[in-house]
Amino acid sequence: MEMSVKVPWFAYLANYVVSGFIPDEMEARERRKLKHDAKYFWKDPHMFRKCGDGMFRRCVSKEEGLAIVDRLHNSAYGGYLATSRTNAKVLQGGFYWPSMFKDIHMVVKSCDSCQRTGNIGKRNKMPLTNILEVELFD
Known part of the structure; x- marks a missing residue:
């Protein structure tokens, strides 16, 4: 009767953005990365990220x-x-x-x-040839 809860990938980011909390078990490199990734903001109950094009997208x-x-x-x-x-x-x-x-x-x-579907590759294409135009009674 064990219950497992999956923590989303942005759990540490959400805690940092909302309260400024950084877990003690994080290494220095991970702390710097967490601070660098603060392009996120929390609007209850969702986390959003500001992307390079200026749009906010829900995590x-x-x-x-x-x-x-x-x-x-x-x-x-x-x-x-x-x-x-x-x-x-x-x-x-x-x-x-x-x-x-x-x-x-x-x-x-x-x-x-x-x-199963796809474009015709260059190998399978038929070569292009000119159409000889013949007029009537020539």
Whole structure:
């Protein structure tokens, strides 16, 4: 009868942003990184990150992020788009987690429908030839 609670990746950041608390067990390098990563702010009950483009995006756990990617990629309105377009959709939706680009790439790479369809490669293209135009009664 054991209960396990998964702590989200931004738990230490949330504690630092809200109260300025830094755990004693952190090494000096981790403390400096925590202070450097203070691009986050807390608006109860969510944590937000100010990204490079000036937009604020809600921080989600990796499991929530993968569920969002699944809905954006595999659903009827998703369209089975490539990695870059799926990344753009997640960012437009206002979500962020640290490994999102790598996770989205792995989801698209492991999608069976995406791997079965693709563009025609240069090797399989037919060579372009001019059409000989012949006029009537020539």
